[in-house]
Amino acid sequence: xxxxxxxxxxxxxxxxxxxxxxxxxxxxxxxxxxxxxxxxxxxxxxxxxxxxxxxxxxxxxxxxxxxxxxxxxxxxxxxxxxxxxxxxxxxxxxxxxxxxxxxxxxxxxxxxxxxxxxxxxxxxxxxxxxxxxxxxxxxxxxxxxxxxxxxxxxxxxxxxxxxxxxxxxxxxxxxxxxxxxxxxxxxxxxxxxxxxxxxxxxxxxxxxxxxxxxxxxxxxxxxxxxxxxxxxxxxxxxxxxxxxxxxxxxxxxxxxxxxxxxxxxxxxxxxxxxxxxxxxxxxxxxxxxxxxxxxxxxxxxxxxxxxxxxxxxxxxxxxxxxxxxxxxxxxxxxxxxxxxxxxxxxxxxxxxxxxxxxxxxxxxxxxxxxxxxxxxxxxxxxxxxxxxxxxxxxxxxxxxxxxxxxxxxxxxxxxxxxxxxxxxxxxxxxxxxxxxxxxxxxxxxxxxxxxxxxxxxxxxxxxxxxxxxxxxxxxxxxxxxxxxxxxxxxxxxxxxxxxxxxxxxxxxxxxxxxxxxxxxxxxxxxxxxxxxxxxxxxxxxxxxxxxxxxxxxxxxxxxxxxxxxxxxxxxxxxxxxxxx
Numbered sequence: 001x002x003x004x005x006x007x008x009x010x011x012x013x014x015x016x017x018x019x020x021x022x023x024x025x026x027x028x029x030x031x032x033x034x035x036x037x038x039x040x041x042x043x044x045x046x047x048x049x050x051x052x053x054x055x056x057x058x059x060x061x062x063x064x065x066x067x068x069x070x071x072x073x074x075x076x077x078x079x080x081x082x083x084x085x086x087x088x089x090x091x092x093x094x095x096x097x098x099x100x101x102x103x104x105x106x107x108x109x110x111x112x113x114x115x116x117x118x119x120x121x122x123x124x125x126x127x128x129x130x131x132x133x134x135x136x137x138x139x140x141x142x143x144x145x146x147x148x149x150x151x152x153x154x155x156x157x158x159x160x161x162x163x164x165x166x167x168x169x170x171x172x173x174x175x176x177x178x179x180x181x182x183x184x185x186x187x188x189x190x191x192x193x194x195x196x197x198x199x200x201x202x203x204x205x206x207x208x209x210x211x212x213x214x215x216x217x218x219x220x221x222x223x224x225x226x227x228x229x230x231x232x233x234x235x236x237x238x239x240x241x242x243x244x245x246x247x248x249x250x251x252x253x254x255x256x257x258x259x260x261x262x263x264x265x266x267x268x269x270x271x272x273x274x275x276x277x278x279x280x281x282x283x284x285x286x287x288x289x290x291x292x293x294x295x296x297x298x299x300x301x302x303x304x305x306x307x308x309x310x311x312x313x314x315x316x317x318x319x320x321x322x323x324x325x326x327x328x329x330x331x332x333x334x335x336x337x338x339x340x341x342x343x344x345x346x347x348x349x350x351x352x353x354x355x356x357x358x359x360x361x362x363x364x365x366x367x368x369x370x371x372x373x374x375x376x377x378x379x380x381x382x383x384x385x386x387x388x389x390x391x392x393x394x395x396x397x398x399x400x401x402x403x404x405x406x407x408x409x410x411x412x413x414x415x416x417x418x419x420x421x422x423x424x425x426x427x428x429x430x431x432x433x434x435x436x437x438x439x440x441x442x443x444x445x446x447x448x449x450x451x452x453x454x455x456x457x458x459x460x461x462x463x464x465x466x467x468x469x470x471x472x473x474x475x476x477x478x479x480x481x482x483x484x485x486x487x488x489x490x491x492x493x494x495x496x497x498x499x500x501x502x503x504x505x506x507x508x509x510x511x512x513x514x515x516x517x518x519x520x521x522x523x524x525x526x527x528x529x530x531x532x533x534x535x536x537x538x539x540x541x542x543x544x545x546x547x548x549x550x551x552x553x554x555x556x557x558x559x560x561x562x563x564x565x566x567x568x569x570x571x572x573x574x575x576x577x578x579x580x
Contacts, residue, residue, distance in 0.1 A: 444526025
């Protein structure tokens with residue numbers, strides 16, 4: 001089919017159909033998985049890829065996973081070339097063959113039209129356990145991959161529609177929780193839905209038409225991305241950020257350095273000057289780091305660009321092996337997804353001077369936790385990632401406030417990322433408090449997003465709490481006169497009165513029932529001078545309890561009556577004039 005024969009209306013229909021298919025795959029995952037990590041927090045991605053593994057479309061519930069499937073799909077297509085059949089299913093999580101994180105396990109299903117391989121359906125989700133030394137997968141003491149997880153290089157678990165029972169049993173004999181086996185079956189089911197819907201689309205419009213319009217969709221997305229890049233001035237722009245504490249060496253710091261080179265319609269992100277990898281578990285993989293780069297840049301461009309292979313073609317990412325963002329075998333790398341926030345900070349700092357209207361102030365750095373143990377009520381083991389307190393607020397922009405408590409890594413379900421009743425049903429813990437944290441947002445003409453405070457009572461003896469993140473040292477930065485957000489903290493208040501403050505990479509065992517877990521997730525940075533924020537908005541936020549009277553006066557220059565919250569206009573005008 002020639003370019004003249006392309007029907008642009010049909011191309012739009014096919015593109016939207018690809019998206020509808022991946023959305024249905026996503027709903028299938030949501031409704032059939034059992035772990036709250038998947039069915040509630042939606043820590044998964046679903047997608048369609050062509051026969052070569054190029055992205056057709058994705059549904060990106062968790063952005064950090066967004067661009068982690070296509071590299072693996074290309075790897076499987078090449079690795080098993082000539083040995084792929086209808087009914088095959090592959091599993092994969094190996095970080096040294098384009099995986100992003102050990103716990104993020106993917107299922108891939110080839111789609112055949114007749115005897116011809118035409119596409120792949122894939123789903124990847126964070127599994128509640130993946131073997132290794134610590135239940136749940138996060139081991140701050142790890143120095144090599146085998147202390148973190150069971151490695152699953154691309155392997156067939158179904159061949160020609162028949163379960164390879166020996167392979168299946170080998171994998172799940174090395175994983176602690178039976179719920180993982182059930183959730184991986186759900187991933188296969190989502191892929192099967194994708195296969196059925198794509199074959200129905202082919203039957204309706206014909207394989208030649210689908211393939212031709214696929215290439216047109218790639219080309220259209222490439223041109224849209226090129227147009228966005230062309231709006232950035234040509235040049236080289238540098239930014240850096242700091243990663244704090246590698247889990248092994250107290251006080252250790254590592255630099256992420258990015259050189260962004262813009263040449264007309266192409267953009268390159270070069271991390272060659274970043275620090276070497278650590279000897280702890282604070283390392284990234286190429287796939288997790290490249291995905292973080294792409295999702296950060298997507299926040300600065302047209303949000304309507306279709307997410308297919310064409311969108312990525314004008315973007316080059318250079319991350320040398322052996323750096324903290326691309327650790328060499330056999331390094332520990334589970335923390336890699338959580339290097340996304342400092343990676344994003346480096347990119348924002350590089351591009352803020354040239355496209356200030358398209359960047360945000362700093363986002364709250366991650367500090368989160370995982371608890372695991374024996375649930376005495378259900379008489380089984382549990383693993384819970386506390387999504388309620390996971391992230392804090394995003395940074396403000398030139399024309400808008402930041403998002404309040406974005407939830408998971410760089411935006412997800414926000415304050416309702418984890419259902420309170422399901423939290424108490426699936427764990428032995430009792431929730432005491434979960435609400436926005438007063439005075440947590442960085443101040444500015446537009447304030448940063450609010451952080452949250454989460455408190456629960458531990459309900460089982462011998463509970464293990466794993467803390468991981470980077471947000472207890474450097475708060476989210478402000479831009480253009482905006483102030484920084486607040487820091488994170490996690491504390492354990494033991495029944496006898498002892499208080500233990502968790503380090504940012506910590507494994508605390510033997511936590512007794514009755515211990516009170518207290519977490520504060522900080523807010524995002526502000527944008528613009530605080531004294532330019534409308535007085536009425538400041539008053540309203542004091543009334544709502546998310547800003548204190550003292551902060552209204554001392555930071556925003558707004559003086560309110562302490563009883564009625566009425567604006568004291570003369571005093572406010574005088575104070576704001578002094579602040580200028």
